[in-house]
Amino acid sequence: MSRVCDLTGKSAMNGFNVSNSNTKTKRKFYPNLKTKRFYIPEEDQWITLKVKNYQ
Numbered sequence: 001m002s003r004v005c006d007l008t009g010k011s012a013m014n015g016f017n018v019s020n021s022n023t024k025t026k027r028k029f030y031p032n033l034k035t036k037r038f039y040i041p042e043e044d045q046w047i048t049l050k051v052k053n054y055q
Helices: none
Strands: 013-018 024-029 033-040 045-052
Antiparallel strands (some): 013 024
């Protein structure tokens, strides 16, 4: 399961964990994705998309 938004295409970013002694280790920042179901009345069908959670 890829962590990419189906609408905006946003995906993970690279970065660092920085310790108190300033040692840097690689990490990823993942987007806040939620699985949502949307109804398409023209096709009388439900589809499932992974979309970024907006407040």
